[in-house]
Amino acid sequence: MTGMERVPMGPPWSVDLIADLHAGVLPPEVAAQLRPRVEADPDAREVLQALDATLVDLRSLPSVPMPDHVAARIDAALAAEARPGIAPVVSLNDARKRRNRRLGMGGAGVLVAAAAAFGIVLAVSPGAQQPPANEAAPAPTTSSTSANAAPPLALSEAELGSAVGEVLKAQNYGPLETPDRLSGCLKGGGITSSGNPLGISPINLDGKNAVMAILPAGLGQFRLVVLDPATCGPDKPEGVLADTTIKR
């Protein structure tokens, strides 16, 4: 079966058959015989031209901008997807508090905080389908766990944004040492933040020791703050080196 016997080699041809020829549907050997005959027939040639004109119409269709309300809805859905409180993970703050109570802060505190931070990573990472954090589970050995020992991220001002992903994985107060110190430094900069930082890590900003904290700032927003541990504190706004809200 070649299909040849079903294809009339003389006019009139149906528009559908010509459309098949035009679209490359016909077997090559059939098309090779039919094409010159079709092109020699004025009526059939007009059909080919009509199909070409149709293609031009379709290819000329302008883009359709997504309406603002649809874009906003999708942005909100994606922001909700990334929010730790909404992702299918335990309440990390609660888990962290419980762990802190049980194990106490201090030497082990950083490790515990890092474990909690790992939970945050689960919540904000794509594909966050992991099971809820289990309090009985051992602290995972992530890079953030050893963040204390590792040298701080060396960044320039222009690179600050690129460190967000790494800092979100960490819960290392570095030279600020405690959440209370962090709170004091934030207060000095007039920054109010409810809850613990989503991520915090010492960094080296243009050769100078600093601490980057990423704070929750409402639906789909993060607040990136860089502090100078040597100068920041309550009533010392100069210790805030960077403060910006990042919208998703």
Added chain:
Amino acid sequence: MITLAKVRPVTAAASSDADLISAHAAGDPYAFSELVKRHRDRMWAVALRTLRDPEEAADALQEAFISAFRAASSFRAESQVTTWLHRIVVNACLDRMRRRQTRPTVPLPEAGPGEPVAPRDAMSDRETSLMVQQALMELPEEQRAPIVLVDVEGYSVAETAKLLGIAEGTVKSRCARGRAKLAKVLGHLRNRIADANVPADGVNVQEQRQWEGR
């Protein structure tokens, strides 16, 4: 104080879609939003033209983007990000189309063959676009999806076949059927030719079935 302008562009300046996917997988909280921002109009056009209904298109896109958000860590660089996103969006649209299969397809308008809605040369570009858009919307879904991908979006037959999960021959034949109908509705076929040659749906079906799937 370092301003937003110094922080934000790190993501925005990422040189490629693949960079954004990598950044997202690494935890960058706004890389995926940037990716969506880049492609949302094109994806919207695909969803709207495939599904016709804006609400359904919005629902499908939301599902698709959330799905992509979750699956981004498994993205493999051998496929283009746009193709990968398209596949997810098209699949979300196809799912919705399958779910509503019981709904009747809107028939083509009963204008005579070769009788356009208005004389073509009297139309502005915008009117022409609206007419083409309307005609496209009135195609059966099985023809509209491949025409949107091949003729509007510029995908190859092979790519479209993969996206839609059908044989390349089927893509070609559905495009052929749809283009013939559009040529008639858009007034590119003269009355005499259309009257003489445009068969009712179903003619050539036997012939067609033999070629589909090649």
